[in-house]
Amino acid sequence: MADGDLRERLAEATAVGDGRAPGVVTGTVANRPRTVFVFPGQGALRPGQGRALYATAPVYRDTLDEASARVGTVHGRQLTSWCVDAEVDPQAQAATEVAQPLLVAHGVALARQLMAWGVRPDALVGHSVGELAAACVGGALSLADAVGFAAERGRLMGTLTAPGAMLAVRGADEQDVAALVAATPRELAVAAYNGPGRLVISGSPDAVEGAAEKLAGLGAAVRPLRVSHAFHSPLMEPVAQALADAAHALDVTAADLPVMSTLTAEWQPRMDPVHLREHALRPVLFGRAVTRLLDEGYDTFVELGPDENLAGPIRAAAVHHRATDADGTTAGAPRAAKSTDIETGTDIGSGSRVLVVSAPGEADRAGAAKASSPGGARELLAMVGRLWVRGVTLDRTALDAGRRRVPLPPYPYQRRRYWPDTAAHGLLHRVTWQAAPLADDAPAGPVLVTGVDATAVREVAERFAGRGVEATTDPGAVAAQTVILLAGPAKHRTAAEFERLQRRWVTAFREALALFDRAGARRLLVVTRGLPFFTASSA
Template sequence: MKLGILFSGQGAQKAGMGADLYAALPAYRETIDQASAILGYDLQAVANDEAKITQTAYAQPAILAMSNAIINALGDVLPTPVAGLGLSLGEYSALTASGVMDFNQAVAIIKDRGIYMQTVGEANPGKMVAVMGDDQALIESVLAALQAAGKRVYPANYNTFAQLVIGGVAADVDAAVEALTDAGIQRMVELPVSGAFHTPLLKDAALQLTTRLAGETFKATQYPVYSNTTGSVFTADTLFETLTKQIISPTYFAQALQKMLDDGVDTLIEVGPSDTLIKFAKKIAPKDVKRYAITDVDSFNAVRDLLLAEGKEA
């Protein structure tokens, strides 16, 4: 087995996430309680609160803690991955799991990152729309023309090779939707987000994060972790710059996943509140690549049993 671990990003959160895992798995519960001590509030209670878990400031630490709690609960059953990949926020989960940050450090950073992004997002409101279509060059050209005319709308997330999320000032995104419709794009879906993440509208949050990360010390990865921002593996030399640019730069999940597959990954496991990245992978990876998601106790036990069986055969 050549394993690639996928780490859920913001947007995957939902009320009640991890509740059954917290009740059933001591190692999972210990990790969440450890995060609660750092955050200064009961994280599982927040995860159960429908109003709070939708907020960026709460959702980010909750997703990071859940993803790493699943990894910790799997323990030695989980073989060393060939590579890790997270979507945006999920990169911090991936870097933590690979040893670049320790868990306490990551939770403290993400507590602040979530606050920065929520505050700046509320001060600079925007919207995001998923654009479906395999001619992404056409989408980019339409956005470029709008930018040349002074519109603030940008490519934000290259989720698959047929799904590109755009974001920016609400009125300018609406103008882009109209222009894309005129260009022949037939399917677009507005996303339920509080800001135009991964666009220049979040530049003040990026500046705050740059200051916040300046005093942090990071370690070498125990296995490669791919960056959404560059599409390449994080290195010690590029880590700080990549993380500080990440908030205002497009994510290239599809391109990074393709590189993981090119490296020989034949099994993908997503850890977090949803199976969104596995759904993206279904549109990118060959059919013979095995795909699993751990989001609750039932899926945890099923994947754990598969890994145990694989370990015995090896």
């Protein structure tokens, strides 16, 4: 239960329908997810953005008030007013002097509310000015410094640079875009590389309008962004030195959480004058940053903003990443992921999945039309529920404060407890590596064999069968007592080939852990050398 009437919610959950009750989420925890908070850049806000959250989420409200007091009046309003007033002029809200500090304040406030409920991210990433919010949540910048610098950044860009425009482009050939930029290098630039086939161009209004017509004529989908200036383009050069000067006043400390920079696609940006100067001029490498996060095993992305502005590029990157990994051969016939697999967080292949959600989500009360503005604490808690059934840890003490918990029977009419006791092999593992020679000629059957080399997997299973041990490569065929992972060859000629092999090994290992849990097996053996198995060392 996130909020609302218990009787009404139970009626929804038990109503006869297509089997999926509204407002009810389920999931199976196969491994601990690695969560990333994603902070969007300018163009992501809309009127009434924080109205419901301000009224229902106390940590969000306190943080927004703190940021608003630090920045003061901007274009005649406090940040709080700009954030909660649903009647505010969208064009006035999109002015960069308003939008930049408001984005940072809103993102940090959302993150702090989630963290107060025990949702602690494993990494942070911010698109453009969103990197300031990421640095603040990560501990490198105080809230006062983050919103203060964002306000000064917006003021400088709003007063010292010419008006500009930006255009989201999807499905265009990068060579066509590069040719347009080369034709007008001082008026047009690629502002962001958001992922496969997804770019943002920036420049003077006339240059962007002309580029939109040409790209649309070539079959690309184009969408103007709600911005007042041409960020990440040559039009920002008049404020470059002033931004560096303003950055000298920042008190930057060591971050408590990992932050992935979208300027460099590297960990822990320095947030010094040089970085923050280049951050305004150079393109955003969001797609490259997301790909690196996927490469390193991050699989749960929480976008702290409305409209799923960045959810689409993240899903596209995840689909491309999975399709790239699937060009090898692994046991269980891997396949390229479908976009719907990514969006709903369902399994992709065997044991690997990516979930992308946006916070707080749309307000959608039962029996009511979908609201035109984002929801509040109820919708944010519903999103948290999706994370919880995935395995994300929550602080129940904070969540249950001021609420009455209602115990429900796990099975109708039977007063029996079904809560599981601690097992010797739980669903979550702390993996350690220890060489362990086999005590017998072969492991106890039935045996499930998996690995990156399908041929070796099949041959080892056949060798076991020849020795009278029940063995299979099909996870659903038998209740295996032992899972054997064949690590595969380690030969490589280039660094790129090694990285590709490394991704395949990590994926295979995660899949083996999932199979180990699903089968309820007693042992997981990893063969690292010496195939066939009967003369191998194992770990």
